[in-house]
Structures are given as structure tokens and as C-alpha cells.
Amino acid sequence: MAGHGDSRQGEVPEVAGEEARRRQRMRSWAIAGILFFLVVVFYAATIVRLGGNVMNRPL
Template identity: 60%
Template structure:
């Protein structure tokens, strides 16, 4: 016999207004864009520091 798990009653929690949801989405997109820019920047800086000959190595 499997025991059933009783879930506690759900609470609504924090309900955002439409304006707050839009601001949160805009902030998340801005954070993602900055993070993506930093990843690309670190990649480019790494390639520049290694020099152009790193691509001319024998495989």
C-alpha cells in the first residue's frame, strides 16, 4: 500500500502587477545581454592573448 502525500494548501504568494512583470522581464533580458557580452569579450581577449599562431598548429 502506497501512502499518499498530502500537500499543504497552496498560497498565492506574491502576485506581480503587469507593470512589475514587464520590468522584471526587461531586467532579466538586460542581465542576460550583459552576461552574453562578457562571455564574448572573455573569448575574444583569450584569443587575442594567445596570438594568431594558435590557429596554425598541426592537428
């Protein structure tokens, strides 16, 4: 029904927007950190499984 309610219904206060951006940035850094950790773990596991002499094999 047109004309009822607050005209600013869809607006988000600027403070809440800043907080949401800060939380999104922190979430992004957390995901990046987890991905980096997984890359290091998989790399280390691969080196351990293949052994230290993997670079000394004949091509």
C-alpha cells in the same frame, strides 16, 4: 486579530502585476545582455592573448 483590516490585504492589483512582469522581463534581458557581452570580451581577450596562430599549432 481576525476580522480587522481589509480582506484584500494580500491581493495585488492586476495593473501592478503587469508592470512587475514587464520590469522583471526588462531586468532579465539586461542581465542576458551583460552576460553575452562578457562572453564576447573573454573570448576576444583569449584570442588576443593566445595569438592568431593558435589554430595552426601541432597536435
